[in-house]
Amino acid sequence: MTAPKFKQMKQAYGFDDVAIVPGDITVNPEQTDVSLQLGNITLDIPIVASAMDGVTDVNFAILMSKLGGLAVLHLKGFRPVMIIPPKSSTKSPTPE
Numbered sequence: 001m002t003a004p005k006f007k008q009m010k011q012a013y014g015f016d017d018v019a020i021v022p023g024d025i026t027v028n029p030e031q032t033d034v035s036l037q038l039g040n041i042t043l044d045i046p047i048v049a050s051a052m053d054g055v056t057d058v059n060f061a062i063l064m065s066k067l068g069g070l071a072v073l074h075l076k077g078f079r080p081v082m083i084i085p086p087k088s089s090t091k092s093p094t095p096e
Contacts, residue, residue: 035068044068 036046049056049064049071056064061071 038070041070043070048072 034044034046036043045064045068047064047069049060049069051072051074053074056071056073058073061073064071
């Protein structure tokens with residue numbers, strides 16, 4: 001009988017293990033680009049909202065799309081009627 005092979009453990013960090021400290025260099029916000037490229041889709045906001053029904057609803061998903069982000073809807077038991085693709089590389093509108 002051979003000895004079982006175990007996976008090698010890797011270092012992992014949680015929220016309590018990391019501290020972000022400001023640096024000496026200041027960056028002008030107008031000179032930064034925080035967009036996110038997912039395949040051929042560019043998101044102005046690098047946030048993808050979770051597909052949990054307590055987190056994302058239809059109205060929130062529409063607003064995220066208008067602002068340049070992405071929200072995943074939990075549609076178990078529902079049939080989607082319309083898919084609104086996120087706007088890419090445009091200035092974000094003011095939320096209503």
